[in-house]
Amino acid sequence: MSKFLPFFTDRDVPYTVAARPDTGLYSAKLGIWLFLASEVMLFGGLFSAYIFLRLGAEPGYWPKGLLNVPVGTLNTAVLIGSSVTVVFAWASLKMREFMKYRFYMAITILCGIFFLCVKLTYEWPAKFDHFGVFIKQSSAAKYEEFLGNDFLKEKNEEPRWEVTGHILRAPKGSPYGAVAEHNAEHFSHGAGHGLHLPGGEGDYVIQLDAINAKPNSEDNLRPAFWPRPLSSKTAVIRAEDVESASTFVPRHSTYFATYFLITGLHGLHVLGGLVVFLYLWLPFKGGATLYKSNPEHLANRVEIAGLFWHFVDLVWIFVFPIFYLL
Amino acid sequence: MSTIDSTVRHNQGLAGAHDDHHHHELGFWQKYVFSTDHKVIGVQYGVTGLTFLFFGFLLMLVMRWQLANPGDAVPLVGGALRGLFGPVVMTDAGALTSSGYNVFGAMHGTIMVFFGVVPLAVGGFGNFVVPLQIGAPDMAFPKLNMFSYWCFFISGVVMLGSFFVPGSAAKSGWTAYPPLAGMADFENGHLWLNGQTIWLLAMVFNITASLLGSINFIATIIQLRAPGLTWMRLPFFVWAQFVTAFLLVLAFPPLEAAGFMQLTDRVLGTCFFMPTGLVVGQSVAQSWSGGGSPILWQHLFWFLAHPEVYVLILPAIGIVAEIVANNTRKPLYGYKAMVYALFGLGFLSFIVWAHHMYMTGMGARVATFFQITTVMISVPSVVLLTSLLISLWGGSIRFNMPMLFATAFLPMFGIGGLTGIPLAFNAVDLYLHDTYYVIAHFHYVVAPGTIFALFAGVYHWYPKVTGRKMSEGLGRLHFWGSLITINGVFFPMFLQGMAGVHRRWYDGGVTYEQLIKPVIHWNMFMTVSAGLLALFQLPFILNFFTSLRFGQKVGRNPWEATTLDWDTPTPPPHGNFDKPVEVFRGPYEYSVPGATADFVPQTHRA
Amino acid sequence: MMISHDNTLPSDANAASHVAASVGKYKVLFYGLLALTVLTVGVSYVHFGSNFWNFVVGMLIATLKAGLVSAIFMHLLGEKLTIWRFLIFTGVFVTGLFLLTLLAHKDPIPGTAHSSHSAKGNWHVAESISSPEKNSVSTGSAH
Ligand code: HEM
């Protein structure tokens, strides 16, 4: 490392590799656990915000079933897999099997990259082009055919105030005009530009999600595993009946705010882990090359990075159910 | 394993004890700027912290002027301030505006706490002294240590830079309460380039620096103690830093999380802290989804900020303990009880935070819980203070500069602590909350308390850092002047506060003159005292710089102290110790019957 | 006990053989975690009477998974006392953060800003509200 960053010359401090007898630890091991303790508090703060906001949300304002469960499950499995391979990588080093180390580490890195790609190229973008309109409670009766609140009340379920789907037309001056135009073209494919959209300048026109297209269906009472396709039905919502409207971005609701903040921060952790893994995998002086001079030191480094990686996995183990499933 | 064995191994890192490694001379940049040596980093932290303390104090001087002479131009420097800070903060005539008062107030609080006291007490003294006192060649992670300082440095530059963005720096207090803080400072239409947003960014850097630093402290203290230096032989200062570091590691992250949330509230339009139906001006705010909770911010903020007050005070108590033992020439009274009290304090400080939130409408059950824990936490505090007081008993005290400040610390901290007890009870606090009584209470803890202890520390360790003592004459002028004037600043605040004078009033209460008539005249007295207090800092500044050249030269152990920091060459070289370190006894073996000298160093073989 | 002073040797003399023996354990755990993931997804479609109980069941499984990861992958089971000590404190404080904020949330004085931080109406309110104006938490303008 010091080859690249001349300023980083180190004092010769004891117990960087060998353990101190009375604690049984080398210093970095202690350091990483302290760091993880602070991470527990960091994510603890975020999760307590989740609990606080969710419990504080009035009925009908905490969306459910908006995320893609199969994809989430796949990503969970991938992270678990990478946790195993990183342990194998470390074990290989301990047993002084260098080629195996490189192999397992490569798989770990690929898993991490896969996870991030799914997040960034599929999951998040799929949210960004979805749209939701919260209807004022005082106007909800007008939109009963999309909300189905009589049905929900009869079933003793929470009310629904939101209409979701793809936006086809946004009121004049709305920041979502461009998205709407793009969607409208897609919606009318074949029919060409001339397709007549319902509604006027002051309206939101939404191509409905299944749940709003048939709000009185018993299917809606159970969460779906496979995401239901968009219906071809549209709804027209007058701007003055709208409480807030946005694509599924952080500002949409406290639900998406917490979702994006927590998964975003988690994603940054994955990225950080990947950078470290790459460093340890490539022939850097403090990375894979270290094997030649001091394999135990490299094993320690992999152990430290691995501990961090397991923690990232561990956070995901909680993130997955609280946002995707419950 | 034999002790000799472990001594040798522990000292593998000694300068000169190895020759197989890089032994080239370090260049200027590596030696003094991007240094990984804990002593250099300690000095960097210390000097930066001191500078920030004086800057924060100067902000307050301007505010104090405004409080006593509302609307009048600041004398002498009004024009210059107008030029420097711009029209948001100063009028053309050179008087502080109401926004300017908010800016200075928020920045005073933020800078004093996060950029002044903590960097000096933990980053400065902790870095310099802890490795020396435990007989280590350096911190456990020297690079991380350097990284921590530069992270802090960036946070300082960003925070100071925020004075110069459109609309000036943050105005929402050091507590940054939403919903106000969530929507303040957008007048100029900049999403990022505005006071409150930059405040949050700077805090994220600051918190990161603190976290890295404190992880390093804990690892160092656990891993690098010299052979024979068992836990109960640690100097009390090391214990204090140890517990402080734990408070930082565990309490800061929730605030970092909250900081991220407020940041997204401001730049992404989320509503973590923005409630539904918020009325801004005349109408319900429409542009956001609502559903958030301002109370959530308060919980996360105070989850840090209460432990933070112990972060401000524990290192100070540690410094005072060292100096008291050294200058009474007696062991500390109740050393073990003090250590346990530290842990009690540390533990309890995590479960008292909502005593800052009685006004939020919490119900009786929860308020009772927090009242009980708050009252409980006063017990270990009293154990610490009483032990220090009893330590004075029967000693033949040397009143040198460090000891003067340390002695003054005790009653000042006592006043601060005892006036806090009424605030623990919500019935009383509902009245006193947000009045100058509270301001007086915590300033007695942090100003004549912590700051005095930090001065004591500067006078005490200055010789170790520089090889020279600071002047006693200038020191005494500094001490007596500061002691008298600082009480003149803060004592009348109790009177005003009990009469109902509210904090954060920018006109000193003129608007409510009829209500606070009997106490409003104190404003002038306090402002004059603050001005004099500023004058009495001049001897210190002079002393600090001139002693570098003209101070009396000293050897290894000018104070005849027992702990390891005084068992090194002065100033300590790269790697710290010039002989293998092994410890044979407790930290404060002064006036041991039968010993030849009145002190027995920890390295003295039995 | 012989302790190595050499910075190139493992801290534990027989570490390598130890590690080799554990590899099988890691494999089993991998399949176990996958199974638990499937279980989490599965039970989320079973109705346990109320949302609350579904949440409890989900969290129990997640905690079990987290426990396994930390105990075995992160070697917490055989970890040194020093680390356990401060992890226990961390656990206590993070629980305190959860529970106490929750408690404060559940125990407001009625009618204060505290209890109406989300003032969107419930069924009863919704029916009686005629104007779109909701109860409001008000604050002055920014200055
Ligand atoms: C000795 C010099 C100091 C003086 C004269 C002084 C004076 C004051 C005054 C008058 C206020 C109240 C302003 C207002 O509410 O309008 C204040 C606020 C405050 N001070 Fe100081 N102070 C000093 C040192 C310190 C120190 C050393 C610290 C912390 C370590 C500190 C931390 C604070 C904080 C946190 C606030 C609250 C800021 C806010 O309202 O957001 N002060 N100070």
Ligand SMILES: [Cu+2]
């Ligand atoms: Cu407090």
